[in-house]
Amino acid sequence: MHPTGVIEVNGVTKRYGTRVAVDDLSFTVSPGAVTGFLGPNGAGKSTTMRMIVGLDRPTAGEVLVNGRHYAEHAAPLREVGALLEAKAVHTGRSAYHHLLAMALTHGIPRRRVEEVIDLVGLQEVARKRVGGFSLGMGQRLGVAAALLGDPATLILDEPVNGLDPEGVRWIRTLLRSLAAEGRTVFVSSHLMSEMALTADHLIVIGKGRLIANASVAEVTAIGRSVRVRAQEAARLRDLLVGPDVTVDAVEPGVLQVNGLDSSAIGRVACEHSIALDELTPITASLEEAFMDLTKDAVEFREAS
Structure with missing residues (x-):
């Protein structure tokens, strides 16, 4: 029995000729949380999302949604809502008729078309041709299409592209709700600051391989350091340094410790009767943590 909405990526590999886009990738996306999908350009994110909804077939492994391949669902729009390419719309149609055509193929009532138009804020332009839409309006229409079947699973590739600050805040609130x-x-984005505000869990890939599958807090804890102000900073430094611990003197009497948390540092200081004036964990931003995680998986680097 598979819980509703679960996405299972099981040992998936995708090759295009000699190029490996996705390499033995496995993870599960569970309901009740916003899961961010992160990776450098060329990491395989879009290919993975395309395989989830059956647009690409894995070379090896399988992808299941609600325990089935996407193509096996009788009414896919009611199971999975996807925004992979906002421009995949007939430009001569109005937003309303684009959504209506999708609804009629799945037995979705007309009133649902009006509901999603209201939900994404396109009421004033719903009868206008999509060819005249801005990038942000196109993104909103793509989100409306994804929500049309009231699905248990949402897969959105870069949904905040082209949105103004109000739109970015709107999509964040919508996804969390x-x-x-x-x-x-399940949402991909290159905006680390936005992912830090929106996501509960993160899946990070690079060169088609899994790098991290953890909560946002766990990812940002990677490489975390602790600022320590001590009466006998030099002696404390000698006590703390070890095979997996580095200690830097950032100013007189102040150390930055990597590899130990605050509790461990406090215990060492207490055991050796060293007075501490400050013990402050310094958590990396998501952007810093992401750059550190993916430094060996970046396709293009700036020349130095």
């Missing part, structure tokens, strides 16, 4: 309803929300 959908997850709070118990839906599975």
Whole structure:
């Protein structure tokens, strides 16, 4: 029995000729949380999302949604809502008729078309041709299409592209509310600051391989350091340094410790009767943690 909304990527590899886009990738995306999908350009994110919804076939392994391949669902729009390419719309159609055509193929009532138009804020332009839409309006229409079948699973590739600050805040609130309803929300983005505010869990890949599968807090804890102000900083430094611990003197009486948490540092200081004036964990930003995680998986680097 598979819980509703679960995405299972099991040992998936995708090759295009001699190029390996995805390499033995496995992870599970569960309902009730916003799961961010991160990686440098060329990491294999879009290819993975395309395989989830059956647009690409894995060379090896399989991808299941609700325990089935996407193509096996009788009414896919009611199972999975996807925004992979906002421009995949007939430019001569209005937003309303684009959504209506999708609805009629799945037995979705007309009233649902009006509901999603209202939900994404396209009421004033719903009868206008999509060819005249801005990038942000196109993104909103793509989100409306993804929500049309009221699915348990949402897969969105770069949904904030082209949105203004109000739009970015709107999509953040929407995604979190959908997850709070118990839906599975799987979203990719290059905006680390936005992912830090939106996601609960992160899947990070590079060169088609899994790098991290952890909560946002766990990812940002990678490489975390502790600022220590001590009466006998030099003696404390000698006591703390070890095979996996580095200690730097950042100013007189102040150390930056990597490899130990605050509790461990405090215990060492207490055991050796060293007074501490400050013990402050310094957590990396998501951007810093991401750059550190993916430094060996970047396809293009700036020349130095």
